[in-house]
Amino acid sequence: MDARQLKVEAARAALAYVGDGMRLGIGTGTTAEEFVRLLAEKVATGIKVIGVPTSERTAALCRELGVPLSTLEDTPELDLTVDGADEIDPDLTLIKGGGGALLREKIVAAASGRMIVIADKSKLVGTLGRFPLPIEVNQFGLRATEIAVGAAAAKLGLSGPVTLRMTGSQPFVTDGGHFILDASFGRIPDTRALSNALFAIPGVVEHGLFIGLASTAIIAGGDGIETVHVARKPGSSIDHDVA
Ligand SMILES: O=C[C@H](O)[C@H](O)[C@H](O)COP(=O)(O)O
Numbered sequence: 001m002d003a004r005q006l007k008v009e010a011a012r013a014a015l016a017y018v019g020d021g022m023r024l025g026i027g028t029g030t031t032a033e034e035f036v037r038l039l040a041e042k043v044a045t046g047i048k049v050i051g052v053p054t055s056e057r058t059a060a061l062c063r064e065l066g067v068p069l070s071t072l073e074d075t076p077e078l079d080l081t082v083d084g085a086d087e088i089d090p091d092l093t094l095i096k097g098g099g100g101a102l103l104r105e106k107i108v109a110a111a112s113g114r115m116i117v118i119a120d121k122s123k124l125v126g127t128l129g130r131f132p133l134p135i136e137v138n139q140f141g142l143r144a145t146e147i148a149v150g151a152a153a154a155k156l157g158l159s160g161p162v163t164l165r166m167t168g169s170q171p172f173v174t175d176g177g178h179f180i181l182d183a184s185f186g187r188i189p190d191t192r193a194l195s196n197a198l199f200a201i202p203g204v205v206e207h208g209l210f211i212g213l214a215s216t217a218i219i220a221g222g223d224g225i226e227t228v229h230v231a232r233k234p235g236s237s238i239d240h241d242v243a
Pocket of ligand 1: 028029032096102
């Protein structure tokens, strides 16, 4: 099975969680796009859902394929968000933002009763950090924010290049009008500490660590689909089941 087929299989498994009348958060990225395609087929059979897209890119695809859309203003409480990820650890803490949609993705996930992350097996890691951490920052004071990010990381024993994401010769600009710094700190043993340290920097708008948001991961590999559930309660355990 090729990489695209694995994404399709993960997306197909997530579709089983979508029920009639649901208000859905719809993620961004190549895996989430496969979910949108399958969702559109389900919508064509008559199921009624309303989607809140996490990016302009996803919104455009939904419109093209006929998935009914709303906004978070009109539909502020969602039943379920389905989204991809750049990395997934055993506790379902995620790194997201490789496609630059992390801010809207996090707002939408936080407004959802449940977040399901879909991915191929290559996204699973023991400890997050192989993928550079996207940090969304205000354009104002970029250099000062960049220095502060490096200093905050250093206090936690983390170091590595922090680079401004570019599109050709221009900085990449998010749907919210911000820049993205990609921080290659390597392994992040304490994601909560790094999250807190980044949020203490005024120029940081959001970062790509998704902590305590996803409760289910659907992972597609050559040997089938693995579904991981994490109960989102203090002291809860992690269940794994393989189908
Ligand atoms: O900003 C983009 C998102 O966080 C994506 O969900 C993430 O980058 C994974 O994308 P893909 O499914 O294309 O690997």
